[in-house]
Amino acid sequence: MPNYNLHQHSVFSDGKEEPLNYVEKAIELNFTAVGFTEHSPLPFNTPFSLKEDNIQNYIDEIDFLKKKFSNKLEIYRALEMDFVPYISEDFEYWRKACKTDYLIGSVHLVSSSKENPLWFTDGPDPDIYDQGLEEFFGGDIKKAVTTFYHQTNQMIETQEFDVIGHFDKIKMHNANRFFTDEDVWYRKLIDETIELIKSKNLIAEINTRGLYKKRCDKLFPDDYALYKLKENNIPILISSDAHKAHEINELFPQTVVYLKNIGFREMMMFSNDKWEITELN
């Protein structure tokens, strides 16, 4: 299984523990690397993003840990970038401000129009998803999901980043109620996004969090999307999106077996400041 985790949140965003706890856990597990990916700052208040006035502390803290544990573990400072059209800054801005080693691009907040508030599609509460679907899209799931994927596509086309985070997570609170993976319109959206991922040479994250938090019965992505990634030879990165130190390798062994059965043979890792292909094992 991967002996590294490159998607995790500490108290600098919405994680529950200090960075040191994740580092100690990683060393205990004989990991080679960990990367902190706090949620990028946004120009409005959220309970989950890194605060702008805390950026220097984030830089200092990770630099301190990098140095202190340099003979035991590679430690990276990264961000999980939120893309909201016309609202979020260009990724390049925060890449420089936070001196990151790499970036994950993700959509959690969907913009239905310039006037409406943003639709929060993530988090533990399905009621927020259902209310937004009703309020901003008149209950039209096809329109809502299409807007999510088009926003994802816009992110891929306009921003520079390394990894596309949990790109079919819109299915989580759907919980097979309003659409399924079999719907032709849904498959078309997946096809379009995967084509863009390929054209930009992005790495697709395989995220185990929905499964181990029991918010979803699948990986992000899974089923049709996962087979399509394989078919298109898109490089993958397994990560746990940990918000607590003990979650850093949740479901890694099972995920490796599952992906091997689908036909994947390689995965990506970040080592010595660059992306490398390694055997899926």
Ligand SMILES: [Zn+2]
């Ligand atoms: Zn995320």
Ligand SMILES: [Zn+2]
């Ligand atoms: Zn995350």
